[in-house]
Amino acid sequence: MAIYVLGISAFYHDSAAALVKDGVPVAAAQEERFTRVRHDPAFPAQAIAYCLDAEGITLDDLEAVVYYEDPQEKFSRVISSFASGGIGGARTFINAMPEWIRWKWNVLKFVDEQLEILSRGKAPRTQASQHHRSHAAAAFYPSPFKNAAVLCIDGIGEWHSTTIWHGKGSNLELKNSISYPHSVGLLYSAMTYYCGFKVDSGEYKLMGLAPYGQPIYADKIRDELINIREDGSFTLNMKYFEYLRGERMVGEAFEELFGGPIRQPESPISQRECDLAASIQKVTEEVVLGLATAAVKQTGERNLCLAGGVALNCVANGVLSRSGRFDSIWIQPAAGDAGCALGAALDFAVKHSGRPHLDGNKSDAMSGSLLGPGFGDEEIAQFLLENQYPFTRYDDAGLYDQVASRLAEGAVVGWFQGRMEFGPRALGARSILGDARNPEMQRTMNLKIKYRESFRPFAPAVLAEDAGNYFDICEKSPYMLMVAPVTDSIKSQQSRQESGPERGLGSINNIRSQLPAVTHVDLSARVQTVTEENNAPFTYLLRSFKERTGCSVLVNTSFNVRGEPIVCKPEEAYACFMRTEMDVLVLGRYVLERPGQPAFVEAVDWRSEIPLD
Amino acid sequence: MLRFLAFLMFIVVLLPIGLTRSVFHSSRFGRRFHQAPTAWDHSVNKL
Ligand SMILES: [Fe+2]
Numbered sequence: 322m323a324i325y326v327l328g329i330s331a332f333y334h335d336s337a338a339a340l341v342k343d344g345v346p347v348a349a350a351q352e353e354r355f356t357r358v359r360h361d362p363a364f365p366a367q368a369i370a371y372c373l374d375a376e377g378i379t380l381d382d383l384e385a386v387v388y389y390e391d392p393q394e395k396f397s398r399v400i401s402s403f404a405s406g407g408i409g410g411a412r413t414f415i416n417a418m419p420e421w422i423r424w425k426w427n428v429l430k431f432v433d434e435q436l437e438i439l440s441r442g443k444a445p446r447t448q449a450s451q452h453h454r455s456h457a458a459a460a461f462y463p464s465p466f467k468n469a470a471v472l473c474i475d476g477i478g479e480w481h482s483t484t485i486w487h488g489k490g491s492n493l494e495l496k497n498s499i500s501y502p503h504s505v506g507l508l509y510s511a512m513t514y515y516c517g518f519k520v521d522s523g524e525y526k527l528m529g530l531a532p533y534g535q536p537i538y539a540d541k542i543r544d545e546l547i548n549i550r551e552d553g554s555f556t557l558n559m560k561y562f563e564y565l566r567g568e569r570m571v572g573e574a575f576e577e578l579f580g581g582p583i584r585q586p587e588s589p590i591s592q593r594e595c596d597l598a599a600s601i602q603k604v605t606e607e608v609v610l611g612l613a614t615a616a617v618k619q620t621g622e623r624n625l626c627l628a629g630g631v632a633l634n635c636v637a638n639g640v641l642s643r644s645g646r647f648d649s650i651w652i653q654p655a656a657g658d659a660g661c662a663l664g665a666a667l668d669f670a671v672k673h674s675g676r677p678h679l680d681g682n683k684s685d686a687m688s689g690s691l692l693g694p695g696f697g698d699e700e701i702a703q704f705l706l707e708n709q710y711p712f713t714r715y716d717d718a719g720l721y722d723q724v725a726s727r728l729a730e731g732a733v734v735g736w737f738q739g740r741m742e743f744g745p746r747a748l749g750a751r752s753i754l755g756d757a758r759n760p761e762m763q764r765t766m767n768l769k770i771k772y773r774e775s776f777r778p779f780a781p782a783v784l785a786e787d788a789g790n791y792f793d794i795c796e797k798s799p800y801m802l803m804v805a806p807v808t809d810s811i812k813s814q815q816s817r818q819e820s821g822p823e824r825g826l827g828s829i830n831n832i833r834s835q836l837p838a839v840t841h842v843d844l845s846a847r848v849q850t851v852t853e854e855n856n857a858p859f860t861y862l863l864r865s866f867k868e869r870t871g872c873s874v875l876v877n878t879s880f881n882v883r884g885e886p887i888v889c890k891p892e893e894a895y896a897c898f899m900r901t902e903m904d905v906l907v908l909g910r911y912v913l914e915r916p917g918q919p920a921f922v923e924a925v926d927w928r929s930e931i932p933l934d
Numbered sequence: 935m936l937r938f939l940a941f942l943m944f945i946v947v948l949l950p951i952g953l954t955r956s957v958f959h960s961s962r963f964g965r966r967f968h969q970a971p972t973a974w975d976h977s978v979n980k981l
Contacts, residue, residue: 400948401951403944404948404951405952405961405963407952411941414940414944414948415940415944416937418936418940422936497974497975498974498976499973499975500962500975502962503962503973550971550972554972558965559968560965
């Protein structure tokens, strides 16, 4: 009989549930996709229900329920942090403590109660993993490596902010760690906060801003904020940070150091923020490279697995990849805390019955990270017929040909296929696609679909076998977690010149390469390499597009409007299609063109309902 | 009630701990740790 283990991460941000069957991930999803609350930290009731339904089981069928971290260890860190934070943290402490005393310090009991409320059978009592152990298990066990160095870097777990593990078959051994309050994730978040973006979600924006700036503050950061040792370890100078007191990341000391106040959210972005972003990015890359080098030294392995929020910094990942210090790198697609749900379950499962053998022709055990809900043709047809939305149904070959032809004509296509992605990136299951060669595509997608003038370019999805024609990429990047330079052969003449392209803010729409929609101002791109194994329908579409145009690259951006979680169900995809100026919606084999759709009237304007991100 | 308990805990336990730490620079929160030769929890030499 199959052994099922349920993993849960919750109550911080991006709650999630994951189900592992005989040591293999079979279902996983973030709660936000069901509740439609971005980064929802609530108990992942709907994600758990989905996981159980995906396998047709109840809570009675579970061997174990594992919570992603140890609440008591976390509590001790919180207390210790307030102790060192001084009198300034008193108010926040007094406000926060009742919740800790009522349920947070004994969150496992709370989880048990919530599981009971689900009325889906009797679950085994919830047990705790450890935050970084969960990250490490998610990074190593599904990876293609028998043995590997495993590096986890995040903001903070219980005490650890950085850990090195030695992954050996069915074993994960903690080799070393760096503990709170020293955290490169918190350093990056502190700069995110200082630049006026939201902590835990605005870090992407800072990373996107970096190429517009010069790292003129990097020396100041190295001299004052962080002490990076030759052995890869680091500490932060706590006199500049205020997160010990739990209220805000930085304050007057930080403002004084950088000679200006914290930027007000939504106020205009200046060159200064770009330079700050470039500086913190540069230092982060140095720290990450130092830590990864230490991981290799301390384990004697040359294959590297990565997880933790900092592993979502795809620019830093690109630096690791190009450094030549590692034979191969594998990054858990749900590298943030949502992925801890999966890691917690995997860790238990592997301890219980060993690590399952990876099928010889598989590149990892993540199934392309397509672990979320899927909707069959029948369900989609029923939805369309019930609502009388006009559509055309295609057979397989006809579908790819039709969509490729619409893309080649310049259409923006909502692409909804199969099971939803687990992790923050859209990988061709819930994606909005466009022609990357089209010089207008970036602007069109920003203004007509995402409703923002972004400084972040869109990402390219490319057939893995053709990736080298467009990008200087050393290895596969199936989960869009590596940034790589575009090749010289596709750079525009201006970009090839020594002075390089213009890099100022506002130059986002300049033509820098033959793939203008996906080429950032520093001539890089956040690449997704697509294979039939990871996502067959997306591969067939790319092949069809290549047959028609000679180009095997498409713009791939997440299927949502700004501030909204990625769509999960057909009705959400349809609503997003009608709220925006998308031209075509593809739901499975059903193709919907905008002209002819009935007027889409909503009781409340979504712009007022969905907060800005 | 819980808030009062938290207040007491802050005054009686946390503040003295924090004061001791800042006087003796005896924790990883302090300046001395920031200047230590390594920040690894386990000395790298032993590995
Ligand atoms: Fe984490």
